Amino acid sequence: MGMLDVVGPVMVGPSSSHTLGALKIARFAYKLIEGIPDEVEFYLHGSFAKTYLGHGTDRALIAGVLGLREYDYDIKNAYELAKKNNLKYTFIKSDLGDVHPNTVLIRLKKEDKINEIQGASIGGGAxxxxxxxxxxxxxxxxxxxxxxxxxxxxxxxxxxxxxxxxNVANLYLKRTNILEGRALTILELDEKPSNLNELEKLECVIKYFYVGSDN
Structure with a gap:
């Protein structure tokens, strides 16, 4: 048994699953779009939809897309910070299908671009x-x-x-638009490449996003 199993993760909030996990999913989305979105929609599934107000999931999700870390005491002020940053947000109870009960789909709008992240909080902050x-x-x-x-x-x-x-730890690849001849490649890496800007020189690369690990 590790220390984490005994004392739990370092965090602000009442629940590692409903608060910490939710924040980490939202923070991943924040890092993907490299900043605070103009507008965000949170589609809440299962227990997230049922208990998001009581467990502080709402504040955690807003805090995450604002870029806060799990130990930041301003998580409790998430609504005030959203207003200060002109962030528009909506919480929607939704059935996302056969997925983990603590699942949220986050749709972010920034300028004229829309990105979607779906994630599950699987326990202990993971x-x-x-x-x-x-x-x-x-x-x-x-x-x-x-x-x-x-x-x-x-x-x-x-x-x-x-x-x-x-070193590439995991790789995911899928055609996303056959008519436009586009695909999406996702790579999990052991470390940050030092030459990411060289991707721009490749004729096959349309655009790329980098999400660094918080560890």
Missing amino acids: IKITKINGVDCDLSGDYNTLIIVNKDIKGALENILSIIHV
């Missing part, structure tokens, strides 16, 4: 990111994560991997 922009994945948030929108052409993955000179 999370799983299960979808990014409709692509199924199984990310823990413990790894550095690189998300690439690329052209669906022969050799695209080979060219991308030739730039990433670090």
Whole structure:
């Protein structure tokens, strides 16, 4: 048994599942879009939908998309901070299908772009990111994560991997738009590549996002 099992994680809030886990999912979304969104919709599933007010899940989710960490005492002031940052937010009770009961789908709007993150809080503050922009994945948030929108052409993955000179822990790849010839590549990495900007030189790369691990 580890120390975490005895004393629990360092956090602000009443529940590691409903508060800490929710914040970590939302913070992943914040890091994905590299800042605070203009507007966000939280689609709450299962027990999240039933108890989000009582367990502080609402404040945790808002705090996460504002970029707060789990030990930040301003989590309790999330609504005030949202107003200060002109963040529009909506909580929607929703049936997301056959998923973990502590699941939330976060739809973020920033300028003219929309991104979606779906994640589950699986206990003890641990999370799983299960979808990014409709692509199924199984990310823990413990790894550095690189998300690439690329052209669906022969050799695209080979060219991308030739730039990433670090160990790849997990890889997810899916065609997202056959008509436009696009795919989404998600890589979990042991460390941050030192030459990410070189991806811009690849003809197959349309855009990319990097989400660093908080560990």
